[in-house]
Amino acid sequence: MRPLLCALILASLFGLFGCGKSEASTGAKRVAVIPKGTTHVFWKGVEAGARKGGRETGLEIVWKGPLVENDRAQQIQLVQQFLGEGVAGIALAPLDHAALVPSVKAAKERGIPVVIYDSNLDGKPGEDFVSFIATDNHAGGKLGGERLAKILNGTGKVVMLRYSVGSASTEAREAGFLEAARAGGLEVIVDNRYAGATAGEAKDAALNLIDSLRQAQGVFCSNESSSYGMLLALEQMDLAGKIRFVGFDASPPLVAALRAGKIDALVVQNPRRMGEEAVKALAATLRGEKVQSVIDTGAVLATQENLSEPAVAALVE
Numbered sequence: 674m675r676p677l678l679c680a681l682i683l684a685s686l687f688g689l690f691g692c693g694k695s696e697a698s699t700g701a702k703r704v705a706v707i708p709k710g711t712t713h714v715f716w717k718g719v720e721a722g723a724r725k726g727g728r729e730t731g732l733e734i735v736w737k738g739p740l741v742e743n744d745r746a747q748q749i750q751l752v753q754q755f756l757g758e759g760v761a762g763i764a765l766a767p768l769d770h771a772a773l774v775p776s777v778k779a780a781k782e783r784g785i786p787v788v789i790y791d792s793n794l795d796g797k798p799g800e801d802f803v804s805f806i807a808t809d810n811h812a813g814g815k816l817g818g819e820r821l822a823k824i825l826n827g828t829g830k831v832v833m834l835r836y837s838v839g840s841a842s843t844e845a846r847e848a849g850f851l852e853a854a855r856a857g858g859l860e861v862i863v864d865n866r867y868a869g870a871t872a873g874e875a876k877d878a879a880l881n882l883i884d885s886l887r888q889a890q891g892v893f894c895s896n897e898s899s900s901y902g903m904l905l906a907l908e909q910m911d912l913a914g915k916i917r918f919v920g921f922d923a924s925p926p927l928v929a930a931l932r933a934g935k936i937d938a939l940v941v942q943n944p945r946r947m948g949e950e951a952v953k954a955l956a957a958t959l960r961g962e963k964v965q966s967v968i969d970t971g972a973v974l975a976t977q978e979n980l981s982e983p984a985v986a987a988l989v990e
Contacts, residue, residue, distance in 0.1 A: 822857025875902020
């Protein structure tokens, strides 16, 4: 009876634990999704989209990024860590268009596909990396510049607060804004000041522009943290709602300010789609399928008038 009893016990234990072990040993391929940072609302949307893409394609998503969006060294270290772990693929939003090039090259040499999302990397999509999946950031910046020019009836002085040196996505937005604002008749009196990685830094940078802001009729910021920092500074200076303001990205405080008339418009991206498309591109590559070298995930202009429209509401909720 003793051998039979042992066999029954082993069978019972296998029934409890064996299935999970089998799934782990034959489970989904692991892919790393690395954002620029992990605190902004935007990245939470990207993560939600990436996990949705993982569920739909059967990939295991490992989400990890720097805490603050200026830690290039940590982002490089994370890529190296995942290369060492032998992940099946990497989706990366590079903090710097040049600094992350060697890491992506190392991944390619090891046969690990890399999808670049949100912010571009020096190199050619489809050759140096699998695909570039993002908003058309130059077009998004132009959308903001055209809106501010329209609000100001093609005349007036404006301030643009940049985000961070080396960030390809925001540099493209800023270039698009300047092109459209100047073509629309606006005089840009500040275009060379940087907000920094956090809303607190952006607020300080904006407060240091107090004289210029008091002269200006409009202002543009190129990402979530710089827009929120500028909002806080304008509120402190009693200029909120008095100076016309176009920001970029959506978060609860920014949308609330839009509803209250303290912000005139927000250029809003689709972070969920960005994360989902990045993971799906990795999955297709791992299956040996060809993917588009560039995928535009779109952007819309949110205003008080269209906030309730389904296409806009889905991106700001």
